[in-house]
Amino acid sequence: MSFKNQSFLTRLGFALRGLGSALRTEASLRVQAVALVAAFAALALLRPGPVWWALVVLASAGVLAAELLNTALEQLADLLHPQDHPRIRLLKDCAAAAVLIASLGALGVAAALAVHLLRH
Numbered sequence: 001m002s003f004k005n006q007s008f009l010t011r012l013g014f015a016l017r018g019l020g021s022a023l024r025t026e027a028s029l030r031v032q033a034v035a036l037v038a039a040f041a042a043l044a045l046l047r048p049g050p051v052w053w054a055l056v057v058l059a060s061a062g063v064l065a066a067e068l069l070n071t072a073l074e075q076l077a078d079l080l081h082p083q084d085h086p087r088i089r090l091l092k093d094c095a096a097a098a099v100l101i102a103s104l105g106a107l108g109v110a111a112a113l114a115v116h117l118l119r120h
Helices: 008-025 027-046 050-080 086-119
Strands: none
Touching: 008 027, 008 050, 027 050, 027 086, 050 086
């Protein structure tokens, strides 16, 4: 079966299946999802302007997307080359670094929001 040119709903199903699988198997993704829920709760409580909501949503989406890509790359690398190999390790380290950078960006947004709220 070709996965190309499927209907939107079919492709959405693939994406949701991948998200569900990653949430079940990846502790770091679950931690990030909990952080997202906490961030939304804080936004609902603090009621900053729409721009802050947009920044938090974009930063959070970036972190979750990076986590999912990290998971996909790790799974693929382990499937293709289950033995330890320096280049595979570098690939995994770079994918993990992408998550770190996205997370630091999200923390930067949180810090900027905190400063903004403390000044107003």
